[in-house]
Amino acid sequence: MTQRARKLLGEFLGSAGLAAAVIGSGIMAANLSPDDVGLQLLQNSYATGLALAVLIAVIGPVSGAHFNPVVSLAERVLKPEDRSVHETGLYIVVQIAGCSAGAVLANLMFDLAPVSISTTERADAGRLLAEVVATAGLVSVIFMLVRAGRAAIVAPAVGAYIAAAYYFTSSTSFANPAITVGRMWSDTFAGIAPVSALPFIAAQLLGAGIAVLAVGALAPQSALPTTGKVPQGT
Template sequence: MTRRHRLWRACVAEFLGTGMLTLAVVGSGIAATSLSADAGVQLAINAAATGLALYVIITVFAPVSGAHLNTVVSLVDAVFGGRPWRHLAGYLPAQFVGGILGVVLANTIFGRSPVSISTADRYSSAHLAAEIVATAGLVLVIFTLSRGAAHKNVSVAVAAYIAAAYFFTSSTSFANPAVTIGRIFTDSFAGISPISALAFLPAQVVGALIGIAATVLLSPSRQVASTSRADQTLEDERAV
């Protein structure tokens, strides 16, 4: 019988998983700039490390929380009925706090100031359009696969999509509000200025809505498969 998990364990998993993700994104970005002066090589290192880390993190935490690691994914999961809306009261803060602390840890272990506000300006119409595309694609990948027999391939597909989107989007595919906010706190390769981050958030919401529409169009079944086995293992909140 599958072990049942309390909601608090799922929130801890989201906290740790999102923190590990931002640690990988920011840490590999800092490492990349010390390994090469070529921007293309730096981006390749950052993308590869992020994709590999994503696969491992999703594989580890999916049985506990669904490994959303992403505010947009949690919201869309609730829209599709994959989990109760009340669970978001725990998931979303865990993701944002985990994302910020992961960045702080990355700064620290590379000998930088734990917190440094990014000056990287990513605010332009091209960047915002890229975030809409990146987020829509991510939602489509996750929830189209989750609704069908290929749900076991989600971790590989998400990792591959994000690694590729580093190159085919001008924004390098943030596609994640929690990670976007976290990356404000590092003035390094992977950072983003506060004004740019705030502009990215509505673009990501628009992308999520487009992703929802595309998912329903391609996979209209009302019987939504959960984003992971965790949806069958979370205990009712009355037991928490």
């Protein structure tokens, strides 16, 4: 297998694992605590944060563990020497495919239909603003740490950030276009209706753009050390 094929396989499997963790833990939480939405969210955020940290730590050495199109796009702007435009495009394709496959896997693990289109509408003004904030924060955490020469702590930092952002954002911090697409395919606790997905993705792209500007201003390459490839993801 070529190096590029290994990277793309890593991104696919990691994205699938992330979607399975997000959606599967949401289904389990709803089953375990059917009358307590707050407890459901706690269970979902706890499992997602831990799973994300582990996936980044394990797959980071293979592909950089982006699992997220906005991370790949931000890397292309901030560290263009790391990946070509073509490879970045391939990353985004396999991330979306992986998250969709992970959604199907989560549904099947809980004896649900492989695909059930979500009916949960989320795209009101407050939650779209929350997605801008959540995504800007995620991308900033990643690249500020990388530019500070602290890439080794990106995995736990990202897991902790996403788990916390479940609570301090009204959108519960999707912060990832690929997982947004994947969550359309499960009409369960973590799902999002297709009508809400495109506005969410637009908000995520805006948030990523804000983060790129912030990182460029706060941590220019000339001021801080750089280290290796970008580990990453939600």
